[in-house]
Amino acid sequence: KAGVTQTPRYLIKTRGQQVTLSCSPISGHRSVSWYQQTPGQGLQFLFEYFSETQRNKGNFPGRFSGRQFSNSRSEMNVSTLELGDSALYLCASSLDPGTEQYFGPGTRLTVT
Amino acid sequence: AQSVTQLGSHVSVSEGALVLLRCNYSSSVPPYLFWYVQYPNQGLQLLLKYTTGATLVKGINGFEAEFKKSETSFHLTKPSAHMSDAAEYFCAVSGRGGTSYGKLTFGQGTILTVHP
Numbered sequence: 180k181a182g183v184t185q186t187p188r189y190l191i192k193t194r195g196q197q198v199t200l201s202c203s204p205i206s207g208h209r210s211v212s213w214y215q216q217t218p219g220q221g222l223q224f225l226f227e228y229f230s231e232t233q234r235n236k237g238n239f240p241g242r243f244s245g246r247q248f249s250n251s252r253s254e255m256n257v258s259t260l261e262l263g264d265s266a267l268y269l270c271a272s273s274l275d276p277g278t279e280q281y282f283g284p285g286t287r288l289t290v291t
Numbered sequence: 292a293q294s295v296t297q298l299g300s301h302v303s304v305s306e307g308a309l310v311l312l313r314c315n316y317s318s319s320v321p322p323y324l325f326w327y328v329q330y331p332n333q334g335l336q337l338l339l340k341y342t343t344g345a346t347l348v349k350g351i352n353g354f355e356a357e358f359k360k361s362e363t364s365f366h367l368t369k370p371s372a373h374m375s376d377a378a379e380y381f382c383a384v385s386g387r388g389g390t391s392y393g394k395l396t397f398g399q400g401t402i403l404t405v406h407p
Binding site for chain 1: 332400
């Protein structure tokens, strides 16, 4: 069974731009979560989607948003990029909320 | 609110030596507990988890962890380190219900170095 895939793997953007990251969960998994990883703040929860609904949200500004499609694939969007948004963005999928999460390789975003 | 503390941001051992990575959590009720490993330029891989039942949990690659409620700890051990164990290890918790259910809260990570 294929694992969690994330595209693109690497991205370079300029301050003020917006970006969309994509995540395809493991087949049959219905829940997708997103995490941000930075050297200073570590791993932080962004949000979780289940059945196309945002079920949980972390403490991030409204510039960070996401959605989930009917096939469970998910996207996250960051608008008006800031230098501090440079990070590794990890997507994790699970069968249902609360079950074990399997992580993708991440998208490394660099904001210049 | 839940929190996780990993004692020691860097741990160095010799190949063949015992690996001990420490994790303590803070939660109003015992949470679900996890250990993940991250190799350079990769995502996180689940090593083991504790949800209920036996407090000694065995995971992949010879790792195990013991849940000690009285000490609010979930330390990770491996009897004999291999060079391939060199990576960053994260302890994480999630709640059993409410808004923290399914939301992983991570420790700051421990980088394990294995010397020949």
